[in-house]
Amino acid sequence: MSQKIRIAVQKSGRLQEQSVKLLKECGISFGNGSSKLKAEADNFPAEILFLRDDDIPEYIEDNVADIGIIGENVFLEKQKESELVLRLGFAKCRLSIAVPKSEEYQSSNWLNGKKIATSYPVIVENYLSKNNIAAEIHEISGSVEIAPGIGLADAVCDIVSTGSTLLTNGLKEVDTVMKSEAILIASKSLNPEKSALLNELVFRVNAVNAAKS
């Protein structure tokens, strides 16, 4: 019996459109499933699963999906069993520390004893321990940038692309914790047939991206 590789992409959000576009540029055609959970490819042994991006590492670890497209930041935060196969070159952003504009921030020592709001507690914890800083992490799932303004935290660690959201909230970016872009991740336990399908997909992605540059 021939197998299908199950490819997880974001159901809606910043990664969705370009993830679908990339698969289509790779010659994999499927119906647009923004309202559906999954779509079958007509000309490649694949099934596309539309999921919340933050859940994709877990779905791969649980063997519900074989491979997926997510932000590198989410990959690092979730610490699930999967491997980074390929950087895809879109959804480029960074995870940065930002503090109120009026603060005189000279180095990361400023963060000692402070409270940092973030949606990425694992990544921030690693950053703090690497820099020998004792700070309190306050995990919030959205609108992190408003935390200092409402007195919930002294600083934030949040996703930045242009920095305009920080500025409108009276914050300035003071340190980059990590750079991120969309990545292709895969289960570490693909069978030979699915591994071969992954290799074929990687080959096509590389060809598509080479033609663009």
Ligand code: ATP
């Ligand atoms: P939710 O899943 O709750 O809707 P999210 O932040 O996980 O929120 P998106 O906003 O769609 O979902 O972001 C998905 C990924 O896109 C992020 O994890 C990050 O890698 C990347 N990203 C986020 N914001 C930007 C941005 N402003 N510019 C470029 N890439 C971004």
Ligand code: ZN
């Ligand atoms: Zn998300």
